[in-house]
Amino acid sequence: MTNMSRDVLHTLSSTSIEKCMSCGRCSASCPVADEMNIMPHQFVALLKRREVEKLMESNTLWKCLSCFACIERCPRGVEPAKIVEASRLAVIRQQGESHISADEIPKYLESESDLPQQLLVSAFRKYRG
Amino acid sequence: MVFSYYPGCTLSTQAKEMDVHARKCAEVLGFTLEEIDDWQCCGAVYPMGSDEVASKLSAIRALHQAKEKGQDLVTLCAACYHVLKRINEDMKNKEMQKTVHTYDNSLDYHGETKVIHFMEVLQKHVGFDKLKEKTVNPLKGRKIGAYYGCMLLRPSSILAFDDPENPQIFETFLKALGAEAVEFPRRNECCGGYISLKQKEKSREMANEIVENAVRNGAETLITACPLCLYNVAKAEGSSIYYFTKLLAEALGVKE
Secondary structure (H helix, E strand, C coil): CCCCCHHHHHHHHCCCHHHCCCCCHHHHHCCCHHHCCCCHHHHHHHHHCCCHHHHHHCCHHHHCCCCCHHHHHCCCCCCHHHHHHHHHHHHHCCCCCCCCCHHHHHHHHHHCCCCCHHHHHHHHHHHCC | CEEEECCCCHHHCCCHHHHHHHHHHHHHHCCEEEECCCCCCCCCCCCCCCCCCHHHHHHHHHHHHHHHHCCCEEECCHHHHHHHHHHHHHCCCHHHHHHHHHHCCCCCCCCCCCEEEHHHHHHHHHCHHHHHHHCCCCCCCCEEEECCCCCCCCCHHHHCCCCCCCCCHHHHHHHHCCCEEECCHHHHCCCCHHHHHCCHHHHHHHHHHHHHHHHHCCCCEEEECCHHHHHHHHCCCCCCEEEHHHHHHHHHCCCC
16 A cells, blocks of 8 residues: 555654553543544554554544544653544545545535534545645 | 734634624723734644644744734634644744745744633633623523533643643633533543544534533533534534623623
8 A cells, every 4th residue: 555664654743652651541531442443552552563554544544533632641742643643644645545525515515504614624634635 | 902813714604603792792891803814714623744834824824913913813713722822832943934934935933922712811811800790691590511622622731721631711701700610521522523524423422422411410501612512512412502702792791
């Protein structure tokens, strides 16, 4: 899938993964960890082991809510959400890997009159490179 | 008191009432929100990738404009507050300043602007005591829960809005208006955010948990500062949620 190296992801996320002591507090704080095939603390461990492809293929990229609970509660300042974001960016920046297209928007707007612009902008930023 | 004001995309459209109420309340409370010129959408989410620069430029332009006017920059939308404040922090970095200059060399900006939320204006510049004095229709007997969500609080090292696990600013605000502030454990948990576009069931489930928790603790109504929280939480069963500005306008007697 990719020639993405661990160093590229590491730089893109700019986190200190070596500080992680695998306490699991990030995953315990994550409101959607039970739906992720790779939970936040495992995300950090896999990046340490350079298993970048696994990260890029995980459903975690689309489950993460960017609620920053993992970042807030990490006792070591590791910032797991930034690694998830870096992996998501590494995917959506590839040609044909966007997870939303402009053509979908009219459908969303027509179906709900109370849909806030903030939602469309957020989703575009998160799902499209 | 005059502040630079950044309404943001949703307050100009779907959440227009928040903007209207806030301006009216500001007038009563003796401060002015001066909308900055030609602002652009902040992007609604903070770009976390370390190489993101272009996606931060609209926020930097807004921050720069406030600096030129020598004013603090006020927002109402929790997402705008979050994005502007974090990007402002990024701009204290010399490397970032240099890179931004290569995009637009008129942006002589180093993070000087103070980004403040409307609620902080009430707290620090107006004062909750004075707010209480100005209240003409106290919200007596109303049991209201403040739903904070994520964007105002986390990460607290940068947002510094309130204690991220036990915030009190909205509760103090509610008490000043004469309401009973109902604290509930899930008031700082995520509503599902942007996943409500494509994973509606999940966001509905999360919203249900928040509302259920608020009701169990005695809240009859919730208030929020975030249009996306309002949209998501309003979809929960038995939900009643308003922008905090609506209750403020009611209490100050300026709600039409």
